[in-house]
Amino acid sequence: MSVKTVLITGTSSGIGLATAVAAARDGWHVIATMRDTTKSPALQAAARDAGVSLDVRALDVTDPASVDACLTGLDRLDALVNNAGAGHVGTLEQESVDDVRAVMEVNFFGVLHVTRAALPLLRTSRGRVVTVTSVGGVVGQPFNEAYCAAKFAVEGFMESLAPVAATTGVSVSVVEPGAVASEFVSNVGIDATAPEAAGPYAPALSAYLERTRGAFADAQAPQEVAHTLVDLLNAERPAFRVLTSDRARAFAGTKLKDLDGSAVQGLTRGWVS
Template sequence: MADKVVLITGTSTGIGLAVAAAAVRAGYRTVATLRNPDKAGPVRETGADVRRLDVTDSASITECIDGVVADYGRLDAVVNNAGVSVFGTVEHLPMSEIRRAMDVNYFGVVEVTKAAMPHLRATKGRVVTVTSVGGAVGQPFNEAYCAAKFAVEGFMQSLEPVAATVGVGVSIIEPGAVTTEFVANAHIDPAAVVAEAGPYAPALNAYINRTRSAYSTGQTADQVAAVVMSALTAYPIVFRWQTSDYARSFVASSLSDLDGSIVAGITSHWIR
């Protein structure tokens, strides 16, 4: 991997930070990007080349990717990892929050991929995108988040055969619960959101209690990063990767659920 250049988005914490560290260890020339340079301390310690990239800012995306190609002469892989949690049900969520979920989690992925594609065609490179089991299974009180992740998976599944005709591999990564700062960064006060939930309060309280348990036993970011690295190097290229046995079982329940009853049966129990 000594000559290969990988660019990773959303590397200040969690999965992105772990992928940056793993890519450096694997010998990639690793460009770790993040929106806020003030949070770059941990990723700088990995030895990656740290640069600013805000996936909601077109100029930032163009400047970063053009700069990487100018400095390194090539781009071999992009790992779309930047994301944001938007929690709540549609009746209570402001439209600004729903749009933010789409801007970061979907349009950001699309725009970074679009900017990178000409360079990835030149190197027969890879696009690896971290989605979620929430990109295959809709989950209560995560309408906006899951909608964005479903959109990402539809986009990437549609792009994959087209990109393959020009030598670019496309893969998605579907983690389940991961013990990172992602949930904490949603800035949710459980007591406050339940108090403001009105008729949804009983269901929301049940969901929060279930989710706390799930995340307390979740995977580590390093375990997910190992799957990302496998996707970057796999031959033949594999499109869809789950990161645990739980994730495989959960995603399979949706992909085989022709009438929707299996998923409804699973998730309805989370809010009772």
């Protein structure tokens, strides 16, 4: 059998980097993409250490022309892993609508751009779409309004797309990590002085940041999430929803069995008080 090809977005660090290397070690031909390929040295070093090679390409998920350029010329694609994304902490009164739009562009519309471009190739191979979302796509979280909105949107979109894509032989899955030890958190850009500018929300933001520091102190390693993703790439019948740890399963399970919303509200109110 010929080697299968997977395209992975957001591979300069974290889950994307670990998944690109793990998939290559598993025998996949990996097209590892990132917005700025000058940020590829860490990925290239990890690939060398693992004894694998990667096809590294530039791809800005928010730019349809960049997406088309990256996929142009591909004669085979067996899987797409939508991993690129960006964290964001803020609350409605203290950020602009443009701030919220920017979060949606990366975390929601970026996924749509790449998936739409990849589907014709995936239909030919009867392949699969795997999208890394978050437990924040199941449970709304304080000061993550825009981020969770984007992830909720991705989950709803993929849940709705899945039965349609299946009629043409393409499977669709979402993967929901909890806290992961990666540069994702530092890229959010929140520092210790943030509560000073939070006005009436200062006490709540201080409590939230303290809780979040504790959660990420015991975060899951990116390599563990990568292992889950590679298993899903190889699964004969991939599940639609996969959570990557017992903690993530317990957290998301709170929502999935919370018919009146009281359990989630009781949980998250404790984060800001």
